[in-house]
Amino acid sequence: MRLLGQALAQQIDVELMGPAVGFSIDQLMELAGLSVAQAVAREYTPATHRSILVCAGPGNNGGDALVAARHLRLFGFAPTVHFPKRPSKDLFVNLVKQCTAYGIPFVDEIETPLKSSQLVLDGIFGFSFSGDIRAPFDSIIRTLKASPVPIVSIDIPSGWNVEHGNVGGIGLEPEMLVSLTSPKMGVRGYRFKHHYLGGRFVPPALAEKFSLNLPAFPGTDGIVRLDDVVEGEGPAESAKI
Amino acid sequence: MRLLGQALAQQIDVELMGPAVGFSIDQLMELAGLSVAQAVAREYTPATHRSILVCAGPGNNGGDALVAARHLRLFGFAPTVHFPKRPSKDLFVNLVKQCTAYGIPFVDEIETPLKSSQLVLDGIFGFSFSGDIRAPFDSIIRTLKASPVPIVSIDIPSGWNVEHGNVGGIGLEPEMLVSLTSPKMGVRGYRFKHHYLGGRFVPPALAEKFSLNLPAFPGTDGIVRLDDVVEGEGPAESAKI
16 A cells, blocks of 8 residues: 555545546545544443544544544444534534434533443544644644543544654554554554455546555455555655645 | 335435434435445446446436446446436546546446346436436436346436336336345335335434334345335325324
8 A cells, every 4th residue: 555645645535526527525535434443442332431532633634533433333332422623614613513313312412421431433633734733723633642531543643743653642542443544654553453445436447547556355345454564665765646 | 114205215315414413415426326335336347237328317326326337346346327418517527537547437328338237237227216207317218127137226216206106017027136224115015036124314303203113134234125015104194204
């Protein structure tokens, strides 16, 4: 597999939604979030991990988390969402409405709900993240790190440098990661208890163009389990566009 | 299950995309089309039914078919699309772009491609259809009816009256039906070789409000196999809104 740096991940997103391929963000986010929910349901059951605290950030990673919350609800889990910084875009306003219509509660803080959660879904930051972790996400990440509740991260564990990994150890340490499109450089060599690839929507020709060497998804599954340690090309030369 | 008449199916759609639930057509169509593709792949394999002629009409049923074509391509099938009446809306323009980016060919007539197809996916008319079958769909339906290639219909076999079934025998006679949201009144008592319910996106509260009595979808599946003959409430009194 080709591990993606920030610029290449961004470029693939732009191509997927550009004039040649023509996907809408609604379509891609729906498939991404659905695959995240499917991966969670593959490793955890409502019998043991019914209460899931979903932490959504202000970008598309947060949107993926909101979609995943909705599907998890249909799969028999009981998600609760913390979404402290909400974009004014219709897309996000509507994702919140959908969750509410599904009976999913939203909470203003995570300390209390975390105590009664069996799992955390981390959709705080995605592949666009860089720089410092600003409030309120600094304290959210600290709280999650101090908790024994296992974490599932979407695409990249929040707080990690997308290309260089958990620099300074300030990021989350999830027991499961669901990479989208293709794993990011930052997770190279890192061992997760469970690692899945989701986001089965890359046109074969685009995968070829970028030499992604994606693994085969079995049957009609939207997810494929990856080896515990991701190897592959990258980071420096090979991932240049 | 509660069988849906035209007005109720329309009302549920309006509610799903209304201010309370907030779904976009892109989201619903993606999930619907994905479920259709999953159902097809459950009953047919690329080894025996690789070439699929996808007949798309000018409405949302056609859009579902275009989405299904894309997913079928990823599942290893080789769909070819006939889409003679194309709406100018961005949604449909982009669905065509997506199929093209996936390497799916579009054809201007069906006589020749039908000869080399092992399966037909019928997305010509959906639950909004009423009145006469106009050109070019009258001749398309006649051609499909005269062919031995098995047909999978989306939501309602094209040419059927949504509430009264295959009136006058002018409609398609599919060996498989993928109902969306809930089966339509017109299929009551009709035996399909395979019948699935797809479109797993109805909020539990909305299903309750309309007394849909939907069957349980297994695990994370987007589809559930129904009994060969659909019974249930309807048509006349019980399906009044």
